[in-house]
Amino acid sequence: MEIKEVLQLAAEACNDKRAENIVALDMDQVSLVAEYFLICHGTNERQVQAIARAVKEKMDEHDIPVKRLEGLEQARWVLVDLGDIVCHIFHKDERTYYNLERLWGDAAQVSLAIE
Template identity: 40%
Template sequence: MNHSEIFMENQQLLQLVENALAELKAKDLVVMDVREQTSVTDYMVVASGTSNRQVVALSNNLVEKAKEAGVQPLGVEGKEGGEWVLVDLGSVVVHIMQPATREFYDLERLWQSAESRRAQLQQPQD
């Protein structure tokens, strides 16, 4: 697989992540390109849910959509507490957090040298 194929796969996976999170109304989604900072993953996505229940629901929806697309998550951590759930999709690692937890850990600042963008979440049309 060449560089452009990997890039396209990553972009498709990021789109899947953004769509799955938008579907259940995630807030403040930020995508960070961390390829220059770590070899663990290519992209980190940080999003907020307003309650334990929403954080868990967002992670469940993401895992379900990923599996439907043929992507088996490498791991899901933190669902028991619902403050911060991490979904590892390999080249994309997703952090879904409650606002206070997100503010406390401030992953965006930690990875500030990474190229990042705020996703423009499109709410699904009914």
């Protein structure tokens, strides 16, 4: 499966759990960490956990390995590492504080087909 398809699947999983402000950044030219960051947030800890679990379940359905899942218990900033894609699932307050979109402002946004 192409990396953009995996990115789209992850975004759809976030959208299915009503994640807010879903943004994909093309990190290829600005970071060695990953090719893409997928960033979104939930309004409470329970929703953040649900979003992270939905991403993991969606990847499991398509036999895409999740290399690491961190922060699920506290549910303030959950990282779902898919290798070339890192999903950052924030609690709304933490997203505002860390503001990854500004921090990685050199990265181009990638359009996603989500409703």
